Amino acid sequence: MNKNYDDLFNKFIDNELSVEETENVNTLLNSDNDFAIGLKTHRFVHTSLFNIPIVQAPVEITAKIMGQIASSISAKYEKHYFFRVVLAIFGFSFLTAFVMFLFYSFSLASNSESFGLLDSIKPFTKNITPYISKILTSDLIKSIGGLVSFIVLLGFYFTLNEHKNFKERLKEF
Amino acid sequence: MVTNFLNNFCVTFLLKISLKIIMKKISDIEIIESVLKGNESDYTLIIERYKDRAFSLLRNILKNEMDAEEALQDSFVKAFRSLSTFKKESKFSTWFYSIVYNTGLTIARNKKRQLQMQMNSIDEVHSLKDEDNKIYSTSENAKDYVIKMVDQLPTRNALVIILFYIDSLSLKEIGEILDISIVNTKVLLHRSRNLLRELLIKHNYQEELL
Numbered sequence: 001m002n003k004n005y006d007d008l009f010n011k012f013i014d015n016e017l018s019v020e021e022t023e024n025v026n027t028l029l030n031s032d033n034d035f036a037i038g039l040k041t042h043r044f045v046h047t048s049l050f051n052i053p054i055v056q057a058p059v060e061i062t063a064k065i066m067g068q069i070a071s072s073i074s075a076k077y078e079k080h081y082f083f084r085v086v087l088a089i090f091g092f093s094f095l096t097a098f099v100m101f102l103f104y105s106f107s108l109a110s111n112s113e114s115f116g117l118l119d120s121i122k123p124f125t126k127n128i129t130p131y132i133s134k135i136l137t138s139d140l141i142k143s144i145g146g147l148v149s150f151i152v153l154l155g156f157y158f159t160l161n162e163h164k165n166f167k168e169r170l171k172e173f
Numbered sequence: 174m175v176t177n178f179l180n181n182f183c184v185t186f187l188l189k190i191s192l193k194i195i196m197k198k199i200s201d202i203e204i205i206e207s208v209l210k211g212n213e214s215d216y217t218l219i220i221e222r223y224k225d226r227a228f229s230l231l232r233n234i235l236k237n238e239m240d241a242e243e244a245l246q247d248s249f250v251k252a253f254r255s256l257s258t259f260k261k262e263s264k265f266s267t268w269f270y271s272i273v274y275n276t277g278l279t280i281a282r283n284k285k286r287q288l289q290m291q292m293n294s295i296d297e298v299h300s301l302k303d304e305d306n307k308i309y310s311t312s313e314n315a316k317d318y319v320i321k322m323v324d325q326l327p328t329r330n331a332l333v334i335i336l337f338y339i340d341s342l343s344l345k346e347i348g349e350i351l352d353i354s355i356v357n358t359k360v361l362l363h364r365s366r367n368l369l370r371e372l373l374i375k376h377n378y379q380e381e382l383l
Binding site: 006010013040041042044050051052056057073 | 228254369379
Protein backbone atom coordinates (compact mmCIF):
# COMPACT_ATOMS: atom_id res chain seq x y z
CA MET A 1 0.00 0.00 0.00
CA ASN A 2 1.12 3.51 -0.79
CA LYS A 3 2.75 4.97 2.32
CA ASN A 4 1.46 8.46 1.55
CA TYR A 5 -2.08 7.36 2.40
CA ASP A 6 -1.19 7.24 6.13
CA ASP A 7 -1.48 10.98 6.43
CA LEU A 8 -4.81 11.06 4.59
CA PHE A 9 -6.23 8.26 6.73
CA ASN A 10 -5.30 10.01 9.96
CA LYS A 11 -6.59 13.37 8.76
CA PHE A 12 -9.86 11.65 7.79
CA ILE A 13 -10.19 10.13 11.27
CA ASP A 14 -9.33 13.43 13.01
CA ASN A 15 -11.68 15.46 10.76
CA GLU A 16 -8.77 17.54 9.53
CA LEU A 17 -9.21 17.09 5.77
CA SER A 18 -9.24 20.19 3.61
CA VAL A 19 -11.80 20.54 0.77
CA GLU A 20 -9.22 19.40 -1.77
CA GLU A 21 -8.19 16.42 0.33
CA THR A 22 -11.84 15.42 0.84
CA GLU A 23 -12.35 15.41 -2.94
CA ASN A 24 -9.14 13.40 -3.30
CA VAL A 25 -10.38 10.85 -0.75
CA ASN A 26 -13.72 10.51 -2.56
CA THR A 27 -11.95 9.95 -5.88
CA LEU A 28 -9.56 7.40 -4.38
CA LEU A 29 -12.41 5.53 -2.68
CA ASN A 30 -14.02 4.94 -6.11
CA SER A 31 -10.84 4.23 -8.03
CA ASP A 32 -8.36 2.56 -5.67
CA ASN A 33 -9.41 -0.65 -3.91
CA ASP A 34 -6.30 -0.70 -1.69
CA PHE A 35 -7.13 2.80 -0.48
CA ALA A 36 -10.74 1.83 0.29
CA ILE A 37 -9.60 -1.24 2.27
CA GLY A 38 -6.94 0.78 4.05
CA LEU A 39 -9.38 3.52 5.07
CA LYS A 40 -11.97 1.03 6.27
CA THR A 41 -9.34 -0.83 8.34
CA HIS A 42 -8.04 2.45 9.72
CA ARG A 43 -11.54 3.45 10.83
CA PHE A 44 -11.99 0.04 12.38
CA VAL A 45 -8.78 0.49 14.40
CA HIS A 46 -10.01 3.90 15.54
CA THR A 47 -13.42 2.63 16.71
CA SER A 48 -11.95 -0.51 18.30
CA LEU A 49 -9.56 1.53 20.43
CA PHE A 50 -12.51 3.12 22.26
CA ASN A 51 -13.26 -0.36 23.61
CA ILE A 52 -9.96 -0.94 25.39
CA PRO A 53 -10.99 -2.41 28.75
CA ILE A 54 -9.91 -0.59 31.92
CA VAL A 55 -8.00 -2.98 34.18
CA GLN A 56 -9.45 -3.00 37.69
CA ALA A 57 -7.03 -2.02 40.44
CA PRO A 58 -6.67 -4.51 43.34
CA VAL A 59 -9.71 -4.46 45.65
CA GLU A 60 -8.07 -3.24 48.86
CA ILE A 61 -5.83 -0.63 47.25
CA THR A 62 -7.87 2.33 48.59
CA ALA A 63 -7.53 1.11 52.18
CA LYS A 64 -3.79 0.49 51.72
CA ILE A 65 -3.20 3.98 50.31
CA MET A 66 -5.28 5.66 53.01
CA GLY A 67 -3.34 3.64 55.62
CA GLN A 68 -0.04 4.95 54.25
CA ILE A 69 -1.37 8.50 54.19
CA ALA A 70 -2.74 8.22 57.75
CA SER A 71 0.61 6.97 59.07
CA SER A 72 2.46 9.79 57.29
CA ILE A 73 0.04 12.36 58.80
CA SER A 74 0.49 11.01 62.35
CA ALA A 75 4.28 11.00 61.89
CA LYS A 76 4.07 14.63 60.80
CA TYR A 77 2.07 15.60 63.89
CA GLU A 78 4.44 13.68 66.20
CA LYS A 79 7.37 15.54 64.69
CA HIS A 80 5.63 18.89 65.21
CA TYR A 81 4.74 17.95 68.78
CA PHE A 82 8.37 17.13 69.59
CA PHE A 83 9.54 20.36 68.03
CA ARG A 84 6.96 22.35 70.03
CA VAL A 85 8.00 20.70 73.31
CA VAL A 86 11.66 21.54 72.71
CA LEU A 87 10.76 25.11 71.83
CA ALA A 88 8.52 25.41 74.90
CA ILE A 89 11.29 24.19 77.24
CA PHE A 90 13.78 26.66 75.78
CA GLY A 91 11.25 29.47 75.89
CA PHE A 92 10.28 28.70 79.46
CA SER A 93 13.93 28.53 80.62
CA PHE A 94 14.72 31.81 78.93
CA LEU A 95 11.66 33.54 80.43
CA THR A 96 12.46 32.21 83.94
CA ALA A 97 16.04 33.44 83.71
CA PHE A 98 14.87 36.82 82.45
CA VAL A 99 12.26 37.22 85.23
CA MET A 100 14.81 36.23 87.90
CA PHE A 101 17.30 38.70 86.52
CA LEU A 102 14.68 41.46 86.61
CA PHE A 103 13.75 40.65 90.21
CA TYR A 104 17.38 40.58 91.26
CA SER A 105 18.19 43.90 89.58
CA PHE A 106 15.12 45.48 91.11
CA SER A 107 15.99 44.23 94.60
CA LEU A 108 19.54 45.65 94.34
CA ALA A 109 18.19 49.00 93.15
CA SER A 110 15.70 49.36 96.02
CA ASN A 111 17.55 48.25 99.14
CA SER A 112 15.16 50.10 101.43
CA GLU A 113 12.12 47.99 100.50
CA SER A 114 11.55 44.48 101.80
CA PHE A 115 10.85 41.59 99.46
CA GLY A 116 10.56 38.61 101.85
CA LEU A 117 12.19 35.77 99.94
CA LEU A 118 14.63 38.12 98.24
CA ASP A 119 15.74 39.43 101.65
CA SER A 120 16.63 35.92 102.72
CA ILE A 121 18.87 35.27 99.70
CA LYS A 122 20.42 38.76 99.70
CA PRO A 123 23.36 37.88 102.04
CA PHE A 124 24.23 34.90 99.88
CA THR A 125 24.06 36.87 96.62
CA LYS A 126 26.00 39.75 98.15
CA ASN A 127 28.86 37.32 98.93
CA ILE A 128 29.04 35.69 95.51
CA THR A 129 28.25 38.71 93.33
CA PRO A 130 31.84 40.11 93.42
CA TYR A 131 33.23 36.71 92.40
CA ILE A 132 30.71 36.31 89.59
CA SER A 133 31.32 39.83 88.30
CA LYS A 134 35.08 39.21 88.46
CA ILE A 135 34.74 35.98 86.45
CA LEU A 136 32.36 37.53 83.93
CA THR A 137 34.55 40.55 83.32
CA SER A 138 37.72 38.50 82.74
CA ASP A 139 39.06 38.49 79.15
CA LEU A 140 39.21 34.69 78.96
CA ILE A 141 35.51 34.30 79.78
CA LYS A 142 34.63 37.05 77.34
CA SER A 143 36.60 35.26 74.59
CA ILE A 144 35.03 31.88 75.44
CA GLY A 145 31.57 33.48 75.57
CA GLY A 146 32.11 35.17 72.24
CA LEU A 147 33.36 31.93 70.66
CA VAL A 148 30.44 29.90 72.04
CA SER A 149 27.95 32.53 70.84
CA PHE A 150 29.58 32.46 67.40
CA ILE A 151 29.41 28.64 67.27
CA VAL A 152 25.77 28.63 68.42
CA LEU A 153 24.82 31.26 65.83
CA LEU A 154 26.70 29.34 63.13
CA GLY A 155 24.97 26.12 64.17
CA PHE A 156 21.62 27.87 64.12
CA TYR A 157 22.33 29.21 60.64
CA PHE A 158 23.30 25.75 59.31
CA THR A 159 20.24 24.16 60.90
CA LEU A 160 17.98 26.76 59.32
CA ASN A 161 19.70 26.33 55.97
CA GLU A 162 19.41 22.55 56.15
CA HIS A 163 15.72 22.83 56.98
CA LYS A 164 15.19 25.20 54.06
CA ASN A 165 17.03 22.84 51.66
CA PHE A 166 15.04 19.88 52.94
CA LYS A 167 11.77 21.74 52.33
CA GLU A 168 12.87 22.61 48.79
CA ARG A 169 13.85 19.00 48.11
CA LEU A 170 10.49 17.90 49.45
CA LYS A 171 8.74 20.31 47.10
CA GLU A 172 10.74 18.98 44.13
CA PHE A 173 9.92 15.42 45.20
CA MET B 174 -29.09 -15.20 59.06
CA VAL B 175 -30.65 -14.65 55.65
CA THR B 176 -32.19 -11.38 56.90
CA ASN B 177 -28.79 -10.19 58.16
CA PHE B 178 -27.19 -11.05 54.87
CA LEU B 179 -29.92 -9.19 52.97
CA ASN B 180 -29.61 -6.20 55.29
CA ASN B 181 -25.84 -6.08 54.81
CA PHE B 182 -26.21 -6.49 51.09
CA CYS B 183 -28.78 -3.69 50.87
CA VAL B 184 -26.70 -1.32 53.03
CA THR B 185 -23.54 -2.00 50.99
CA PHE B 186 -25.45 -1.62 47.76
CA LEU B 187 -27.01 1.68 48.86
CA LEU B 188 -23.66 2.96 50.09
CA LYS B 189 -22.02 2.11 46.78
CA ILE B 190 -24.79 3.85 44.82
CA SER B 191 -24.69 6.95 47.02
CA LEU B 192 -20.88 7.06 46.74
CA LYS B 193 -21.17 6.88 42.95
CA ILE B 194 -23.75 9.70 42.92
CA ILE B 195 -21.57 11.84 45.18
CA MET B 196 -18.50 11.09 43.05
CA LYS B 197 -20.30 12.13 39.87
CA LYS B 198 -21.54 15.40 41.36
CA ILE B 199 -18.39 16.61 43.13
CA SER B 200 -15.59 17.95 40.96
CA ASP B 201 -11.93 17.07 41.51
CA ILE B 202 -11.16 20.64 42.58
CA GLU B 203 -13.92 20.57 45.24
CA ILE B 204 -12.56 17.32 46.66
CA ILE B 205 -9.01 18.68 46.72
CA GLU B 206 -10.12 21.87 48.48
CA SER B 207 -11.87 19.76 51.10
CA VAL B 208 -8.75 17.60 51.60
CA LEU B 209 -6.58 20.70 51.93
CA LYS B 210 -8.97 22.06 54.57
CA GLY B 211 -8.16 19.02 56.68
CA ASN B 212 -10.74 16.43 55.56
CA GLU B 213 -8.08 13.91 54.57
CA SER B 214 -10.61 11.08 54.30
CA ASP B 215 -12.16 12.82 51.26
CA TYR B 216 -9.05 11.77 49.36
CA THR B 217 -10.76 8.36 49.13
CA LEU B 218 -13.04 9.88 46.48
CA ILE B 219 -10.03 10.83 44.36
CA ILE B 220 -8.55 7.35 44.77
CA GLU B 221 -11.83 5.70 43.80
CA ARG B 222 -12.14 7.96 40.78
CA TYR B 223 -8.66 7.39 39.33
CA LYS B 224 -7.34 4.09 40.68
CA ASP B 225 -8.46 1.86 37.79
CA ARG B 226 -7.30 4.13 34.98
CA ALA B 227 -4.00 4.85 36.72
CA PHE B 228 -3.54 1.12 37.29
CA SER B 229 -4.13 0.45 33.57
CA LEU B 230 -1.46 2.99 32.67
CA LEU B 231 1.03 1.61 35.19
CA ARG B 232 0.43 -1.97 34.14
CA ASN B 233 1.26 -0.91 30.63
CA ILE B 234 4.46 0.87 31.70
CA LEU B 235 5.70 -1.84 34.07
CA LYS B 236 4.26 -4.95 32.36
CA ASN B 237 3.71 -6.47 35.80
CA GLU B 238 0.72 -6.26 38.18
CA MET B 239 2.76 -6.35 41.42
CA ASP B 240 4.97 -3.46 40.33
CA ALA B 241 1.95 -1.59 39.02
CA GLU B 242 0.25 -1.90 42.43
CA GLU B 243 3.36 -0.61 44.20
CA ALA B 244 3.63 2.29 41.75
CA LEU B 245 -0.08 3.05 42.14
CA GLN B 246 0.27 3.38 45.91
CA ASP B 247 3.38 5.55 45.51
CA SER B 248 1.62 7.77 42.99
CA PHE B 249 -1.40 8.44 45.21
CA VAL B 250 0.76 9.11 48.28
CA LYS B 251 3.02 11.47 46.28
CA ALA B 252 -0.02 13.27 44.87
CA PHE B 253 -1.46 13.64 48.38
CA ARG B 254 1.79 15.09 49.73
CA SER B 255 2.04 17.60 46.87
CA LEU B 256 -1.66 18.55 46.75
CA SER B 257 -0.85 22.03 48.05
CA THR B 258 1.38 22.66 45.01
CA PHE B 259 -1.37 21.74 42.53
CA LYS B 260 -2.42 24.79 40.50
CA LYS B 261 -6.17 24.73 40.20
CA GLU B 262 -6.19 26.38 36.77
CA SER B 263 -5.10 23.11 35.16
CA LYS B 264 -6.95 19.79 35.16
CA PHE B 265 -6.27 17.52 38.11
CA SER B 266 -6.19 14.46 35.84
CA THR B 267 -3.30 15.90 33.77
CA TRP B 268 -1.34 16.75 36.91
CA PHE B 269 -2.05 13.39 38.53
CA TYR B 270 -1.26 11.31 35.43
CA SER B 271 2.12 13.05 35.10
CA ILE B 272 2.88 11.90 38.66
CA VAL B 273 1.70 8.39 37.74
CA TYR B 274 3.82 8.37 34.58
CA ASN B 275 6.97 9.60 36.36
CA THR B 276 6.50 7.17 39.24
CA GLY B 277 6.09 4.33 36.73
CA LEU B 278 9.24 5.40 34.91
CA THR B 279 11.25 5.62 38.13
CA ILE B 280 10.20 2.15 39.24
CA ALA B 281 10.85 0.74 35.78
CA ARG B 282 14.33 2.24 35.80
CA ASN B 283 15.00 0.84 39.22
CA LYS B 284 13.96 -2.56 37.99
CA LYS B 285 16.31 -2.20 35.01
CA ARG B 286 13.65 -2.30 32.35
CA GLN B 287 15.08 0.71 30.61
CA LEU B 288 15.51 -1.12 27.33
CA GLN B 289 11.79 -1.76 27.09
CA MET B 290 11.03 1.84 27.98
CA GLN B 291 13.23 3.25 25.26
CA MET B 292 11.44 1.40 22.46
CA ASN B 293 9.98 4.52 20.99
CA SER B 294 10.98 4.80 17.37
CA ILE B 295 9.07 3.20 14.58
CA ASP B 296 12.16 1.19 13.55
CA GLU B 297 12.15 -0.59 16.87
CA VAL B 298 8.46 -1.27 16.43
CA HIS B 299 9.39 -3.73 13.68
CA SER B 300 10.48 -6.25 16.33
CA LEU B 301 6.88 -6.13 17.53
CA LYS B 302 5.68 -7.37 14.16
CA ASP B 303 7.66 -10.59 14.61
CA GLU B 304 6.02 -11.31 17.93
CA ASP B 305 2.42 -10.62 17.03
CA ASN B 306 1.73 -14.14 15.73
CA LYS B 307 1.15 -15.36 19.28
CA ILE B 308 -1.48 -12.73 19.85
CA TYR B 309 -3.02 -13.39 16.44
CA SER B 310 -3.38 -17.10 17.26
CA THR B 311 -5.15 -16.36 20.56
CA SER B 312 -7.45 -13.58 19.30
CA GLU B 313 -11.13 -14.26 18.73
CA ASN B 314 -11.67 -11.52 16.16
CA ALA B 315 -10.22 -8.32 14.72
CA LYS B 316 -11.35 -6.12 17.62
CA ASP B 317 -9.90 -8.52 20.20
CA TYR B 318 -6.63 -8.57 18.24
CA VAL B 319 -6.41 -4.75 18.12
CA ILE B 320 -7.06 -4.42 21.86
CA LYS B 321 -4.50 -7.11 22.73
CA MET B 322 -1.91 -5.53 20.44
CA VAL B 323 -2.14 -2.21 22.30
CA ASP B 324 -0.43 -3.87 25.28
CA GLN B 325 2.42 -4.91 22.98
CA LEU B 326 3.04 -1.44 21.60
CA PRO B 327 6.07 0.54 22.83
CA THR B 328 5.22 2.15 26.16
CA ARG B 329 4.77 5.72 24.97
CA ASN B 330 2.63 4.69 22.00
CA ALA B 331 0.40 2.59 24.25
CA LEU B 332 0.12 5.41 26.80
CA VAL B 333 -0.87 7.92 24.13
CA ILE B 334 -3.59 5.55 22.95
CA ILE B 335 -4.93 4.87 26.46
CA LEU B 336 -4.93 8.55 27.45
CA PHE B 337 -6.53 9.59 24.15
CA TYR B 338 -9.18 6.89 23.79
CA ILE B 339 -9.96 5.92 27.38
CA ASP B 340 -9.34 9.11 29.33
CA SER B 341 -10.45 11.36 26.44
CA LEU B 342 -7.53 13.72 27.05
CA SER B 343 -6.48 16.21 24.38
CA LEU B 344 -3.13 15.92 22.58
CA LYS B 345 -1.93 18.98 24.54
CA GLU B 346 -2.77 17.33 27.89
CA ILE B 347 -1.15 14.05 26.83
CA GLY B 348 1.95 15.99 25.76
CA GLU B 349 2.10 17.64 29.19
CA ILE B 350 1.87 14.29 30.93
CA LEU B 351 4.55 12.61 28.81
CA ASP B 352 6.63 15.79 28.64
CA ILE B 353 6.67 15.86 24.84
CA SER B 354 5.38 18.37 22.28
CA ILE B 355 1.88 18.22 20.77
CA VAL B 356 3.43 17.40 17.39
CA ASN B 357 5.31 14.42 18.83
CA THR B 358 2.18 13.26 20.65
CA LYS B 359 0.26 13.39 17.38
CA VAL B 360 3.04 11.52 15.59
CA LEU B 361 2.95 8.76 18.24
CA LEU B 362 -0.85 8.47 17.95
CA HIS B 363 -0.76 8.32 14.15
CA ARG B 364 2.10 5.81 14.08
CA SER B 365 0.26 3.57 16.49
CA ARG B 366 -2.91 3.65 14.41
CA ASN B 367 -0.92 3.02 11.22
CA LEU B 368 0.94 0.11 12.78
CA LEU B 369 -2.25 -1.52 14.05
CA ARG B 370 -3.88 -1.09 10.62
CA GLU B 371 -0.86 -2.66 8.89
CA LEU B 372 -0.97 -5.60 11.30
CA LEU B 373 -4.68 -6.13 10.67
CA ILE B 374 -4.09 -6.13 6.91
CA LYS B 375 -1.09 -8.46 7.33
CA HIS B 376 -3.36 -11.02 9.00
CA ASN B 377 -6.10 -10.53 6.36
CA TYR B 378 -8.53 -9.21 8.96
CA GLN B 379 -9.74 -6.69 6.38
CA GLU B 380 -11.77 -9.52 4.78
CA GLU B 381 -13.69 -9.80 8.03
CA LEU B 382 -14.41 -6.08 7.93
CA LEU B 383 -15.64 -5.87 4.33
